[in-house]
Amino acid sequence: MPELPEVETTRRAIKPLLEHSIVQAVNVRQRKLRWPVTHGLARRIRGEEILKVARRAKYLLLIFRHGTLMIHLGMSGRLRILPVGVPPGKHDHVDLVLTNRRVLRFHDPRRFGSVLWVRGDPLRSPQLAHLGPEPFDEAFCGQMLFAAARGRRAAVKNFIMDGRIVVGVGNIYANEALFRSGILPGRSAGRVALHRYQGLVAAIQEVLTEAIEAGGTTLRDYAQVTGEPGYFEQALQVYERAGEPCVNCNSVIRRKVIGQRASYYCANCQR
DNA sequence: CTTTACGCCTGACGGC
């Protein structure tokens, strides 16, 4: 499941092969993604150089002179770099053929992802304009989270997964960071003390850093650009570990649905 | 304004 570490791992892998290469052709086999693949995409980017491969939140940004291709991996998206001529398989929806004889192939069984062309500044697109800070931005700190949480009754777990508060924290890493910082996921955001938000920020940054270093977490669909899985799954302390013992205190890890999402926690270590 | 529910989509899995 691609969250920020998986998207960042993908960005780092494709960057050296994509930056400064020229798009030779675009093949769209399935237009129906999260948003329809831009009609006339080939016309817009054929012959154009990919100037930069960036990331904002969970969107990969292939920046061209006149606009940006915003790729989102959704729930089951994968990107691979292949030599020209490898026949497409099931769910291989979009290819960008590059003049360096490489193909960037977008594969996404569940089609929650997107390949979206935006003209001009992507940060002003509806997808990115209203997002909160990156988790590694200095603007993201305990003070800021605490201030944003004033008057909020929603669960702290939903609060940190809200992209307007901070981006890139999906279900897996929200559970892990709350465990590491000893906060119950169902606690109201407005009822978490400042010093505990400072600990939570540190825990989010730690868990994301470690996951990026491990190449992400492979649970169901995700794989790195090389096809290799991510190795962070072994480091998960609570996610999908209901019924197993807590790594700290041996209490049984519990599972509870909070805000329609599975949440995992230790009722002894987290308060 | 905040909060909640829902839909998009396929594959895996359990029950019968």
Added chain:
DNA sequence: TGCCGTCAGGCGTAAA
């Protein structure tokens, strides 16, 4: 063996 219901979940939208 096969069919069917349920679940997984990012995230935008609509409704409360």
